[in-house]
Each structure stands twice: as C-alpha cells, then as structure tokens.
Amino acid sequence: MFNLKSPFSKLILVVIAALFSSCFKSYEGKINIDGSSTVYPLTEAVSEEFRDIRPEIRVTVGVSGTGGGFKKFLRNEIDISNASRPISKSELEQSKKSGIDFIEIPVSYDGLAVVVSKNNDFVDYLTVEELHKMWAPESQHKIIKWNQIRPEWPDAPLNLYGAGTSSGTYDYFTEAINGKAKASRGDYTASEDDNVLVQGVSTDINGLGYFGLAYYSENKDKLKLVPIKVDKNSEAIYPTDETVQNGSYQPLSRPEFIYVNVQSAQSPLVQEYIKFYLENAGTLAKEVGYVALPAAVYILSYEKFKNLKTGSIFENESTVGANLLELLKKHSE
Amino acid sequence: MAKSSIKSEKFIELIMILCSLISVLTTIGIILVLSIDTVKFFSEVSFFDFITDPQWTPLFEDKHFGILPLLAGTILTTLIATLLAVPIGVSIAVYLNEYASKKFTATVKPILEILAAVPTVVYGFFALQFVTPLLQTFIPSLAGFNALSPGLVMGIMIIPYITSLSEDALSAVPKSLREASYGLGASKLQTAFKVMVPAASSGIIVSIILAISRALGETMIVAIAAGQQPNLTLNPLESVETITTYIVQVSMGDVPQASLEYRTIFAAGITLFAFTFLLNNISFWIQKKYQNRYD
Numbered sequence: 001m002f003n004l005k006s007p008f009s010k011l012i013l014v015v016i017a018a019l020f021s022s023c024f025k026s027y028e029g030k031i032n033i034d035g036s037s038t039v040y041p042l043t044e045a046v047s048e049e050f051r052d053i054r055p056e057i058r059v060t061v062g063v064s065g066t067g068g069g070f071k072k073f074l075r076n077e078i079d080i081s082n083a084s085r086p087i088s089k090s091e092l093e094q095s096k097k098s099g100i101d102f103i104e105i106p107v108s109y110d111g112l113a114v115v116v117s118k119n120n121d122f123v124d125y126l127t128v129e130e131l132h133k134m135w136a137p138e139s140q141h142k143i144i145k146w147n148q149i150r151p152e153w154p155d156a157p158l159n160l161y162g163a164g165t166s167s168g169t170y171d172y173f174t175e176a177i178n179g180k181a182k183a184s185r186g187d188y189t190a191s192e193d194d195n196v197l198v199q200g201v202s203t204d205i206n207g208l209g210y211f212g213l214a215y216y217s218e219n220k221d222k223l224k225l226v227p228i229k230v231d232k233n234s235e236a237i238y239p240t241d242e243t244v245q246n247g248s249y250q251p252l253s254r255p256e257f258i259y260v261n262v263q264s265a266q267s268p269l270v271q272e273y274i275k276f277y278l279e280n281a282g283t284l285a286k287e288v289g290y291v292a293l294p295a296a297v298y299i300l301s302y303e304k305f306k307n308l309k310t311g312s313i314f315e316n317e318s319t320v321g322a323n324l325l326e327l328l329k330k331h332s333e
Numbered sequence: 334m335a336k337s338s339i340k341s342e343k344f345i346e347l348i349m350i351l352c353s354l355i356s357v358l359t360t361i362g363i364i365l366v367l368s369i370d371t372v373k374f375f376s377e378v379s380f381f382d383f384i385t386d387p388q389w390t391p392l393f394e395d396k397h398f399g400i401l402p403l404l405a406g407t408i409l410t411t412l413i414a415t416l417l418a419v420p421i422g423v424s425i426a427v428y429l430n431e432y433a434s435k436k437f438t439a440t441v442k443p444i445l446e447i448l449a450a451v452p453t454v455v456y457g458f459f460a461l462q463f464v465t466p467l468l469q470t471f472i473p474s475l476a477g478f479n480a481l482s483p484g485l486v487m488g489i490m491i492i493p494y495i496t497s498l499s500e501d502a503l504s505a506v507p508k509s510l511r512e513a514s515y516g517l518g519a520s521k522l523q524t525a526f527k528v529m530v531p532a533a534s535s536g537i538i539v540s541i542i543l544a545i546s547r548a549l550g551e552t553m554i555v556a557i558a559a560g561q562q563p564n565l566t567l568n569p570l571e572s573v574e575t576i577t578t579y580i581v582q583v584s585m586g587d588v589p590q591a592s593l594e595y596r597t598i599f600a601a602g603i604t605l606f607a608f609t610f611l612l613n614n615i616s617f618w619i620q621k622k623y624q625n626r627y628d
Contacts, residue, residue, distance in 0.1 A: 071589075137395050141388065159476055159572065165392045166588070186390030186397075189478060189562040189572055191582075200560070200572075203465065203477025 027058040029269040034062035035069020035082030036168050037194055038212040039256045041288040042108055043082050046277045049284070053276075057269055065192045066168030070259075074100055079264035083257045084110065084168030084212070086314035101262040101310040105301045106324055107277070108285040108293060111239030112173055112252040113216035115223040119205045122146075122153050125236035127229040128251065131177045134160065134208070140185040146206065160188035161200040161209030167192045173210055175318070176251040198223065210252075213239050217289030228252060244291040247323070255324055256290070262310055278302045293324060300328045367606060370599035377593055383600065389563035389579075391597045392588070398597065400604055402563035406480065406573030407605070410555055411548040413484025413569055414491060419541055421488075422495030423530070426537075429496070430503040431525045442500070449493040457557030460486040465558065474570060478560025481569040487554050491544040498543065502536020503529055535623035542616040546609040552577035576605045 033043055040063050047059040064072070066083045070091045073081035076098070086104070087095070095102065114131065116123050130149050133139060146153040163170035165182070170190075175181040189200050194215040201209040202222035216223055227236035230250050243249035258277070264270045278301060282292040313331040375383070378398045386399025425445070429438045465482040469475045475482075506529055514524040530537065560572030561582055574582075580598045588594045 137393075140390070140395065156474075157571075164582075183394050186393035186395065187388070187562065187564070189560050190392075191561055196561070199461070200477045203469070205473065207477065 028056040030058045032078040033080040036066040036084040038084040039082035045284045065166040067166040081259040102259045106255045109291040111213040111244040113213045114226045125227045159207045161197045164190045164192035214289035367603045374596040374600045402565040407575040410484040414487035414548045417488030418491045422492045425496045426499035453553040457554040460558035478572040480573045483558040494544040498540030499537045502533040506532045539616045546612040
C-alpha cells in the first residue's frame, strides 16, 4: 500500500515533514504576557510588529483581566503583566511576600467611554452625579428606569452593561464614579469580555455601558458616545486624544501599564522587546484607539527599566487626575 | 481448551463490570465533589437565604446569595423552549407515523436528527446574531441579550429528542387500536389525536421530560445569547442569567479557588443537578408504570 517510490507518497512525506518542522520550530526564547483585556490590543499590536522583525522569539499575549494577570504574575508564571490600573495594596503585599519584584511602565492613556445604542436619541450628555446615581451600590433594584435619572427622559427600563469584577476597568470606573474601588451595583450585565458589552449595548435601545475607548473606536458605527460633565455647570466633554491627554476628560481617563518581572527584565530577549515596545507604543497606541503618552514619559520609563528601578509610583497615589510625567520625575529622583 | 475459554469468559466479564463501574463511580464522584463544597458553602450562607433572597450578587461588595434569579432564568428559557418544541415535536411525530409514507419517514427522520447534532455553540451564535435581530424587527424593545431568542433556539434543538422518542412510542401502539378506530368510522385526524396519541402518551411524556432536562442543563446557547445578568423575572424580553451561564462565568473568570465566591458554583450546580435528577426519575417512573399497558 505504501509504495515509497510513487510520486504521491513522496509528496505526502514532504508535506508531513514540512508540517512537523513548522510545529516543532525551535524558538530562541519565549516571552509570556497576560492580563488586562484593555491593554491587550496595544500589547498585541506591539507583539505582532515585534514578531515581524524577530520571528525567532515567541511572544504570547493572554487575556485574563488585570486581577487575573497579576495573580499569574505573582505566581511567577508570566514575564509581563498587562494592567489597566496600578498594582493594588494587597497585590503589593503579595509581591513582597513571594519576593517577586517588578518594574512598572506606563504605556498609554485610555479614556473610558460611556456609550448608548445608536438608536438612543434622548441622551445628550451625562454628569458624574447622574452616572453615580446609575451605578451606585444603593441603586441596586431601585434605579431601574431612565426617567429616574432625569425626569424628561422616557419611562423605559435602564439596562446597564459594564466591566466584570476582576477587570481593571471595573476598579477604575467604580473608584472614579462611586468614590470607592469595587463599589458598584450588581444587577447589570457584567463581563470581562468587552465584545460582549459592545454586543449588548449596540443591540439594546435602552442600554448604557462603559468600557475602554479603544472598543468604542472599533465599533463606532454601532454605538453612540456620551459626553461627560464633571458637574452641572461645566462643559460636556467627549473623550478624544486631546481631552484624554490633557486631562480635561475627567474623571474617566486613566493610564495603562505593563509590569515586567525584574528577573525577566535581565534577559536580553525581554530587554529587546521592552525597548521595541516603548519605541513604538506611541504610534501603535493611536492605531488601536488609545492615546499616546507624552514622548518624555516613554524616555523616562525606558531609563527606569534599564536601571531596573522597581516599585510602583502609585503606591500612595490615586490615578484619578494624575500627572504621569511629574510622578515619574519625582520617583526617579 | 475448555478451561481457557472459561477463563477468557471470566476475563471479559470482569472488563465489562469495570466499564460499568466507571460510569457509576463517576456519578458518585460528581455527587461527592458537589456535596463537599456545597456543605462548606452552607456553613457560611444560610439555606433559607439561598432559597428566598431575591438577589444574586456573590461577586460584588454587597453580597446576596439568592438562587431565585438564576432559577428564574433557567426555568424561563426552558419553558420557552418547551412551549415551542412540544407542539411541533409531537405534530411531526404524528405526521411521520400516521400520514407520511414509509419512504418519506425514512428520509426525513435522519435529517431531523441532524438538528440534534449541530454543536450548541453554533446554535448560540445563531440565536445571538440571527434570531435576536430578527425578533427585534417585530419587538423593538427587545434587549440584545434576552431569554426569548435562546429559548426559541433551544426549542428547535430539542425538537428531535421529542420527535424521535414520540415516534417510537406511536409506532409501538398495537395496530388493532388503529383498525378499531377506523372500523368505528373515525377520521384520520380523530384516530391520530384521540386514539394513537393517548395510547402512546406515556412514551410521549417521557420524551418531553427528557427534552426538558436536556434544556435545563443546556449551557452554550444561553451563555452566548441570554446575557449574564441575574434577574428575577419571567419577562422573556429581558436579559437573564441561567445557572449554567453563571457556572461558566465564574469558572472562566478569576475568582480564587476555595473562596466563598467560588463555592457558589457548587451550590448552584447541585441545585441544577437536583432538578434534572428529579425529572429523570419522574420519566423513569412513568416509563415503568405504563410500559406494558397493551401487552
């Protein structure tokens, strides 16, 4: 049956050989990344470009939420953790206990977008107070109609979509809107997968949701962005590159980070990757819908990385309204 | 020679016993695992709260552990599926058995059974991306995630379960009954629904119960298309979360193991198990009681 001389079986042999060689391609090294779904598009974009120039280095990027990423990071399972919030107090303690040091690198700004369905024609803007009324823990099972937020709005159910409890977006949003991280009502559609939220809000005329601006930019045709007023008398601000970078889109703009394990940071492969990351993060951030940090921040961060400077600049600071450049300068002194 | 054949006979018997033991032991293992964590769960949460609290928010700051919203979601989607599948499934069975030619039945039945072979994840996306937008053209207030669309799709999925078993039950009814009915001057329709269906009723009911317990445990369709919002409602237009969806959500997320939050999935799991176990026992009992009525 298997006549090795027939041209057909030769062909099969060649194909099998080719398949095997691609499966068992030997890599020079591996970089494991996991964490926030919000930082994922940026890190993945950087990694794709990086694979083009260094195909012999294998870079894998997973998505398990900021909290999930840190858990793996602190178990020493990954080299780099994507995070859409700074490392938390309890995670810091954990890192000290298990002796895992890290270098914190801000990579871009992100605005949180508050969105409604394209077919929603009554929401013109929202104040922070109104957002608080919608999302406060006390509102659970009480604020359930649009006209409870503003009397002139229709008597229609208010269907909420938001980040799942282990995502950094959830922590940031609840801190900025409800004053305390992780304080939120629980009767809404909660998912760590932003695509689920996009799908939900875009198909629900009475829906309202929040997630990273990048996911809005990818789904502009299906969603309507809601401008935010800090208080009743201020101007309604849309999240744009400018308003996010200059901090006028408050309080829903925030920095995004990657955390590098200090041991991994001594490997030349990771050094090469981080150098590439910080050189290209600015341009790629814009491409995937984020806002680039000021160039000086990337340069300072790279210095910090080269000097293996560990610790978080947000240990005693909130990210709400933070000026990264000043904090970094203060920290490196 | 004879000795060795007895030996091999014994050996084969042993292998068969082992095989059947595997399934029995697995069942016992599942019940044990579920029970251990459920007991730990109820040492922290009162059983009374579990069955009466109208809120289910174990992952949030303000924790509530009422299973009712998840149960409502599960029952609602199952009810919609059953309401769609029973009339259609039984009608198809009657048509195939009473009206259609043998050749037609032989071709259509396997095709119908393909419905049961469609992967449920495909059904889920079919519900989310096709059925929901279609329904929204008739019902504009329908939310993007809702109980109605996955319920209907789940109904389509369980039709073959009902048709197949009901058809078997109908064809097992003795010919004499049908002939007697015709002899008394009954029409085809009267014979089908007033004689044949009642005569096969135990088999039909069993098929329905099995289909219901299939729908109760269905995961992928509702996880994709029904939403993830525990909602104590029987309004099919709203977004609901079923027990199975919740288990998927927690086991895929980052909830630390051996925490109270993690144990909620075992308590939810055993609730679901209790329901399907009950249904399977009812169907077993009906089958046993009415099996040989016409012999």
